[in-house]
Amino acid sequence: MTTLRERKTYRKAILRQLYGAMEHNRPEVSGAALREELRLPDDDLSAACAYLADEGLITVEWTSHKTPATASLSHDGIRFMEEEEEWSGPGQSD
Incomplete structure (x- = not known):
């Protein structure tokens, strides 16, 4: 069973991946690429x-x-990621 910490980590990773793709003019990312x-199992990717x-x-x-x-x-996701970037600084992780 996936722990809460793992679920939060998966969600953050997905958001970061999509934000990075958007910055490279790839607004949509395939589920297979994610x-x-x-390296997420289907069930965890789907749940996140x-x-x-x-x-x-x-x-x-x-x-x-x-x-x-x-x-x-x-749009809300973009704003959320921009706020995260402002708060932590570019290129920094938690």
């Missing part, structure tokens, strides 16, 4: 994306298997 780049979508931070297009086909930051 899974591969972050569902949580972030429910919070209004990302938008997700789902496959028929309930896994993300594509994901992108919402």
